[in-house]
Amino acid sequence: MVDLHARRNLRTVCSEVLVLLVSAFIYSIAFPGLLSANGIGFVAMFALIPVFAVIRNTTWKLTPIYGFFYGFMFYLFFNYWLKTFHPLAILIVPIIKGGEMLLLFPVLKAAQKLFKKYGYLVEALIWVAYSYLSQDWFAGYPYGTLGSAVYRYLPLIQISEIFGIWGVTFILVMPQTFLGVYLYRWYHDREYSLKGYLKEHIAFIIAYGAALLATLIFGFASMAYWKAQEPDKTWRVATIQHSADTWEGGYTTYKRNFNTLRKMSLEALKEDPDIILWSETAFVPSVAWHENYPSDPATSALVEEFVEFGKSLPIPLVTGNPEGVIKDPSKPALGEDGSWNRTDYNTVIFFEDGRIKNTYRKQHLVPFTEHFPYEKQLPWLYNLLLANDYNWWETGYDPVVFETEEGVKFSTPICFEDVFGYLNADFVSNGADVIVNMTNDGWSKAVPAEMQHLGLAVFRSIENRRTTVRGTNSGMTCVIDVTGKIVDPMAPFTVGYHMYDVPVYSGEVHGTTFYTRYVDWFAYLTVYLSAILLVGGALYRLYRYVTNNRQKP
Known part of the structure; x- marks a missing residue:
């Protein structure tokens, strides 16, 4: 022995x-x-x-x-x-x-x-x-x-x-x-x-x-x-991948990116889509803030140009855009020291019928980079993160379901929200028939990073038996069908658009899965x-x- x-x-x-x-x-x-x-x-x-x-x-x-x-x-x-x-x-x-x-x-x-x-x-x-x-x-x-x-x-x-x-x-x-x-x-x-x-x-x-x-x-x-199974309807989605460098900012960059997005959207319109999909924070200057508290004339004019474009489209437009709001309602927007009394949500806005019809605020923020709730308990780490250029978003709490005039109900988990099963099941339980993920993984400059994200997203389609459409800055833009099959991904880190005929399986006809009901x-x-x-x-x-x-x- x-x-x-x-x-x-x-x-x-x-x-x-x-x-x-x-x-x-x-x-x-x-x-x-x-x-x-x-x-x-x-x-x-x-x-x-x-x-x-x-x-x-x-x-x-x-x-x-x-x-x-x-x-x-x-x-x-x-x-x-x-x-x-x-x-x-x-x-x-x-x-x-x-x-x-x-x-x-x-x-x-x-x-x-x-x-x-x-x-x-x-x-x-x-x-x-x-x-x-x-x-x-x-x-x-x-x-x-x-x-x-x-x-x-x-x-x-x-x-x-x-x-x-x-x-x-x-x-x-x-x-x-x-x-x-x-x-x-x-x-x-x-x-x-x-x-x-x-x-x-x-x-x-x-x-x-x-x-x-x-x-x-x-x-x-x-x-x-x-x-x-025959889908209840087919939803023709034009995904715009503008492959912008996430590390660049400023008016010139925002103007250039908007011109690219607008140009490709107008080209995609020729192929008769039902909706146009941009990515997370595709348009960076906050519409909500600049409409209420215009500051820089050039940026405010760019915001107005973007809003007019979204309203002028004959079909819906969905895009990421930060939502700036007053942080302390008892104080003016601009403080005496020149600082803005402002806080932001990572938000999706939905244009249809010549107006901004609805918005969704990101609920599950990225820890440390978007959210850190321990300022009082760990002030040294909080200050260290701030010193390293990390900034915080506010947290949304509503699993919003958008609905087009054609009757397509969809929700828009933002970026890595589609890696959490509970969150996507909440959207589906709330009535979403399509999961539309808005992502910007371009900052990683690495295809494996984008694929790791995509690999997790596959499970959301199977868990809920709902088609996923991914609209990304630079990859992986694709459709994931209800069996988890990745359909026709666009080449990562390239500029272009793609048309997807998305099968829609409604909850009224196909019900919800065991997982969706018992997350x-x-x-x-x-x-x-x-x-x-x-x-x-x-x-x-x-x-x-x-x-x-x-x-x-």
Whole structure:
């Protein structure tokens, strides 16, 4: 019998660190990134196996350190493009995610210790629970969620209609926690056979095989069903991709961008679209502010020119535009010190029938770069962010549904709002029949950054069975159909327009999915089950310890 707790030394620690480093890199290439703009999705089916083995092999003292190291290195590889935004950003995200995994790794180890034979089952639940909880707080950041790596494996991800992305993550992580146990045992006993291990856990093998088979059968059947469905109507959308440099500002830039957008919109009109779609903050000067508090004559004139153009169009125009409002109503717009009494929302405005018909204010702001609510609690960090040119938006709270005169109901999640399942389900529950994402990922200057965003957006169409149209500054402009298929993407970082005939599936005819009605229910289940099992396991161990000590003479 081989001792699985043999004496450890520096070589063991170095080996574990190296395994975690290599695993972090391999896991990162499962997603769009350094090696492939589309990602190598199948890598996500085995990349975590060594991680679970290392957690099982190492000591309690090293477990949180390893967690921070692994989380930091994975997001450094995965989000390498954040350095383009700001040097501070490429540190903030890996530090935050490392901090999350600093807590995660000891919890995973606790599951291994408390549940000797079937700890891998609890580990899988914990991984899904962590994936959800890590996006459900102020700094929540879904990029890197395991399930999103297989966004192109459509039959596998159709279960998102029921379970959300969390069900896909569970299917992917379950065999990896299971094989992590085997890898750990094989490391200590090279004669320990995989065949024997599988035979020992034959009930799990059969159950998992049945679940995977059911997942694929459901996937193929769902895709066949939706391909056979006739849409309630077809909505012809002209998407304008002006590929502006996000880092440039000022009147000259805004005027040039508007002229480009206007020129391409007028060209697109010749192809008889039903609506024209620009991107997030495509027109930068605030219409709401300059109409009420005109300041710079040239900018105010440009705003007026833009508004007149939007009103003059024979079809609706949807575009991003910041909404400037008075910050303190008791004070004038312009202070005595020359500063403006102003605050802004990241907003979409909807032109139709010669007027601005409605607006939508972004509800889920990007942490640190658009929103930081801890000015009083963390003034040093708040001031550091301000000193590094970060500025804050105000938060919107209404899941607005726009409706055209033709009767198309749509909502416009702004930028990374389409990576959150709950938010898009709220739009659909509120009546949206099409998801229209308004995005500007051009600042990244990296196609993998845009593809990571797109890979998450795929799940929103499947979860809600609603078509997604993405109108972007520089990519990825495309349509995502109700099966998650990415349709005819425009070349990124190019100027042009594209016509999409968007299938509309209305809620009145096709209803809503299980996921839309019970948002993130499976994620909640894994959170509660993880907590119950860990607490229950700890109490049982305590009971056994007390009972055994009482029986001693």
